Amino acid sequence: MSTENFFKDQSLPFVECRYSTGSKREYKSHIHSTFSIGALDSGKVQYKVTGQQSTLKAGSLALINPEEVHSCNAVTEKGRSYFMLYLVVLVLSKSRIKNHLGQSVLVLEKIAGVMLACFGLFLPFS
Numbered sequence: 001m002s003t004e005n006f007f008k009d010q011s012l013p014f015v016e017c018r019y020s021t022g023s024k025r026e027y028k029s030h031i032h033s034t035f036s037i038g039a040l041d042s043g044k045v046q047y048k049v050t051g052q053q054s055t056l057k058a059g060s061l062a063l064i065n066p067e068e069v070h071s072c073n074a075v076t077e078k079g080r081s082y083f084m085l086y087l088v089v090l091v092l093s094k095s096r097i098k099n100h101l102g103q104s105v106l107v108l109e110k111i112a113g114v115m116l117a118c119f120g121l122f123l124p125f126s
Contacts, residue, residue, distance in 0.1 A: 016086045023074065023079050040056050040058050043057075048070060
């Protein structure tokens with residue numbers, strides 16, 4: 001059985017986190033408008049990005065630039081479990097970022113908090 005969990009903090013509208021378990025879903029080549037970071041928790045996947053292909057195993061990271069054509073599909077019958085962090089790319093001047101988001105350090109702390117909350121909510125602790 002597969003599950004998908006999403007986490008979003010309303011104070012950081014440009015960050016979204018996802019954790020999928022036991023996923024056998026196959027994705028055709030596609031793009032995201034966000035910078036995406038994938039962390040493979042279990043299983044093996046065939047990862048294709050910008051015309052290159054490789055097999056990733058548990059513990060691997062996939063870094064995907066915005067608008068980059070990619071796909072990532074399980075290669076075992078058990079599927080795969082993985083985390084995704086989607087970061088909206090803000091094209092703003094430094095002064096506008098400060099005005100819109102406050103201190104940049106605070107923003108980084110909030111993003112780190114979202115990552116920890118997401119991964120902490122979905123990681124099985126022993």
